[in-house]
Every structure is written in C-alpha cells, then in structure tokens.
Amino acid sequence: MDSSASLLGGVVFGSIGLGYFIYGKKQDHLIAGIALMGYSYFVTDLYWLLAIGIGLMALPRLIKL
Template sequence: MFGRAAVVALGRLHEVRLMDGMALFLGLLLGSIGLGFVIYGRRQSKVVPFLCGLGLMGFPYLVDSTLWLVLIGTVLLCIPYFVRT
C-alpha cells in the first residue's frame, strides 16, 4: 500500500497515513510563503496578511490531500490581494 504504514501498538494494528512527496513539498512551500506574510503583516501592522500567513503555516498539518492543499493554499494566497484594508 503506497503512502501508508502499519504500526503495532499494544497488540493492535493501526494504520498511519504518510504524506506523499508532493504534499510534503507543497506544505513546505506554503509554510514558507506564510512566514513571509506573517513577517510582512506584523511589520506593517496589517491584520489580513498576518492571519493568512498563520493559516498558510498551519493548515498543511491538518490536510493530507494534495488537491485540498492546492485549493486551500490558493484561497489563502488570494485573500490579501482582494481584501485590502
């Protein structure tokens, strides 16, 4: 089974889902862009880029599908462009 590993704990077989290479790369890329947004938002005292940056850094830990990483990442990247305060 590609992308999965079996872990035996206390006599039970547990299935653990592993990240594939593309999801790992996208998580690193989006997290790095998010860090840039956080630094920019903090220095310029802008809330929208700061919050989008936190979202970009945090959501790859919760999502393991490559498709959802791309969709959510694109939305979070576009919000500061369209919501200017």
C-alpha cells in the same frame, strides 16, 4: 502526509506563510500568514492543499478590494 508532493507543498506554503507573517506585522497579511503556516498539518490531499493554499494567498488582496 500521503506523498512527497504533499510534503513539498506544505513546506512551500509554510514558507510563503512565514513571509506573509513577517510582512503582515506592517500590513493586513498577519492572519493569512498564520493560516498558511498551520493548515498543512490538517490537510493531507494534494489537490486540497494546493486549493486552500492558493486561496489563502489571495485572501488579503480580495479583502482589500
């Protein structure tokens, strides 16, 4: 991680991913939860971290439409 903002972003999106994973056992959010928990290990730029995280959070809603 480059900065503390990237670290904080990884923690926030990882926590949201854990919620998606737990909720996803009943719904379609399981894969998005796993992706949210893991992608921050590979992305170090803050802007990409935010863009991918927001995209993964929106993915289950876009697929249902």
